[in-house]
Amino acid sequence: MRIDKDLVAASATPLVLGILARGDQHGYAILKRVGQLSGGRMAWTDGMLYPLLHRLEAAGHISARWDSTENGRRRKVYSITTSGRALLADRREQWAVVAEALRAVGQSQPGAPDFRLAATA
Amino acid sequence: MSPQTRRDPAPRPAEQLEALIGAWRRHALGQRGLTSDDVGELEDHLREQIADLRQTGLDQDEAFLVAIKRLGQLDAVSREFARQHSDRLWKQLVLPPAAAGERSRVRDMAGAVGFGAGAGLTVLVAWRLLRADEAAFALNLSFFVWPWLVGYFAWRRSLGWKTLASLAAVAAGGAVAVNLYPFAPGGSTLVLTALHLPLALWFLASVAYCGGWARLRSRLMDFVRFSGELVVYYLLIALGGGALTALAFAILSAVGARHDDLIGNVILPLGVPGALIVAAWLVEAKQRVIENIAPVLAKVFTPVTMVMLLAILPVILSSGDLARAGREQLILFDAVLILVAALLLYTVSARDPAAPPGPLDWLHLGLVGAAWSARTAVRPWWTSRSGPTTPRPSRATQTARATGTRPQGWWWTRWR
Numbered sequence: 041m042r043i044d045k046d047l048v049a050a051s052a053t054p055l056v057l058g059i060l061a062r063g064d065q066h067g068y069a070i071l072k073r074v075g076q077l078s079g080g081r082m083a084w085t086d087g088m089l090y091p092l093l094h095r096l097e098a099a100g101h102i103s104a105r106w107d108s109t110e111n112g113r114r115r116k117v118y119s120i121t122t123s124g125r126a127l128l129a130d131r132r133e134q135w136a137v138v139a140e141a142l143r144a145v146g147q148s149q150p151g152a153p154d155f156r157l158a159a160t161a
Numbered sequence: 162m163s164p165q166t167r168r169d170p171a172p173r174p175a176e177q178l179e180a181l182i183g184a185w186r187r188h189a190l191g192q193r194g195l196t197s198d199d200v201g202e203l204e205d206h207l208r209e210q211i212a213d214l215r216q217t218g219l220d221q222d223e224a225f226l227v228a229i230k231r232l233g234q235l236d237a238v239s240r241e242f243a244r245q246h247s248d249r250l251w252k253q254l255v256l257p258p259a260a261a262g263e264r265s266r267v268r269d270m271a272g273a274v275g276f277g278a279g280a281g282l283t284v285l286v287a288w289r290l291l292r293a294d295e296a297a298f299a300l301n302l303s304f305f306v307w308p309w310l311v312g313y314f315a316w317r318r319s320l321g322w323k324t325l326a327s328l329a330a331v332a333a334g335g336a337v338a339v340n341l342y343p344f345a346p347g348g349s350t351l352v353l354t355a356l357h358l359p360l361a362l363w364f365l366a367s368v369a370y371c372g373g374w375a376r377l378r379s380r381l382m383d384f385v386r387f388s389g390e391l392v393v394y395y396l397l398i399a400l401g402g403g404a405l406t407a408l409a410f411a412i413l414s415a416v417g418a419r420h421d422d423l424i425g426n427v428i429l430p431l432g433v434p435g436a437l438i439v440a441a442w443l444v445e446a447k448q449r450v451i452e453n454i455a456p457v458l459a460k461v462f463t464p465v466t467m468v469m470l471l472a473i474l475p476v477i478l479s480s481g482d483l484a485r486a487g488r489e490q491l492i493l494f495d496a497v498l499i500l501v502a503a504l505l506l507y508t509v510s511a512r513d514p515a516a517p518p519g520p521l522d523w524l525h526l527g528l529v530g531a532a533w534s535a536r537t538a539v540r541p542w543w544t545s546r547s548g549p550t551t552p553r554p555s556r557a558t559q560t561a562r563a564t565g566t567r568p569q570g571w572w573w574t575r576w577r
Binding site: 066067068071072085086087088090091094095098103109113114115116 | 198199201202203205206208209210213231232233234235237238241242244245517
């Protein structure tokens with residue numbers, strides 16, 4: 041099963057923030073972690089992660105610094121800020137509401153869950 | 162045949178991979194919207210992806226192709242980068258696309274040299290005609306250069322005729338006013354006008370640089386940055402040109418050739434205006450180069466300027482007889498304040514707005530503080546000189562500049 045790309049886009053910010061909340065990471069490690077967490081079912085265009093990271097950085101939700109790897113390459117490492125943690129908590133609540141509504145609608149109309157709700161959420 | 166020997170033929174695989182990545186990097190650097198830092202970040206990603214893919218058993222070329230494919234279409238990615246960093250968009254508007262290639266680069270260079278030669282020849286002819294009346298020449302000098310500068314911008318930006326006509330009308334109004342005003346011969350009002358006209362016209366040219374009146378507000382900061390970078394290029398050209406001319410003349414004198422006043426009558430009238438337009442072209446054509454030089458220079462000179470200000474401050478305070486200070490000292494002090502303002506404006510305009518506050522920002526705050534204290538210390542000069550007599554242009558400009566430093570202290574932080 042592949043996840044719809046609107047859903048992927050909507051969940052990208054909380055996913056990235058959630059991964060960074062567990063420790064500083066560089067872009068490639070974030071993508072790898074997303075792949076692990078979703079069992080490879082969330083398909084990202086790798087390059088698109090970076091504009092998202094830069095957007096979050098400009099908004100002050102994450103901060104970046106240049107590190108070097110063991111073989112001397114420059115690497116940009118991101119870490120979450122206080123405002124990023126607040127945003128993450130907020131997004132988690134929103135997703136919980138959406139998930140709860142989906143679950144409830146699945147129970148009241150067995151066999152016909154309206155998943156289009158998720159795309160507009 | 163063992164599998165060992167079959168895998169061997171690939172000649173030095175590490176170098177091949179480096180060549181592939183190098184080609185990718187050059188292509189990526191040519192994309193609009195990607196800075197070298199962005200490309201560095203993507204390259205790090207690419208290398209890690211390739212390393213991981215090779216562990217799954219893919220060979221080098223396969224791993225490279227898969228990694229590139231996963232990274233996504235480079236133009237789509239760079240468009241996304243550009244949308245995120247809309248403050249960088251001006252470069253895409255200003256710079257010729259890398260793909261346009263050699264022909265447009267040659268055309269741009271020819272254009273800059275052409276407009277520069279036009280400006281130089283105009284000034285040369287004007288100098289020949291007006292040599293007897295130095296005041297008229299000094300007053301009108303900037304009006305001779307300005308049309309070529311604005312023409313160059315208009316050509317690069319494909320400006321409409323309406324914008325050009327409005328600019329020309331403002332400049333022509335200024336030229337008429339300046340030439341009809343009854344200046345006292347050799348008076349300081351004349352000198353002040355001649356000194357400040359280029360500044361006024363330079364800011365008028367900003368309209369052409371920004372591509373029209375409507376874009377002035379959003380791109381004025383780019384013009385400030387452009388001005389700062391132009392100063393750096395201009396000084397470099399002036400240094401190089403000066404050194405070469407000096408060498409040539411040393412040789413000419415050594416062989417006893419006559420060259421009368423070639424420097425003053427030909428080289429300076431041609432070179433000074435011409436270099437301005439060539440420098441304007443260089444700033445945009447070699448943006449990456451100057452973007453690396455100018456901030457470094459600004460970083461070097463910010464602490465140096467602060468030290469200078471702090472060094473002259475006690476001297477001013479302890480000298481005591483401020484009241485006897487002449488106009489020249491005040492004008493010198495004006496120059497220091499203008500330098501500080503220019504340095505601050507440039508560094509702020511070249512600063513990455515996404516970057517968090519760093520030590521350099523504190524240094525700038527210190528510089529503003531130092532300039533402000535120096536200004537406060539010098540204030541008695543102004544009040545004593547511009548006392549209760551009738552206002553005169555010289556006093557008005559001095560006072561305006563002296564008090565100008567303080568507003569700059571707060572408005573530059575609020576500009577962006």
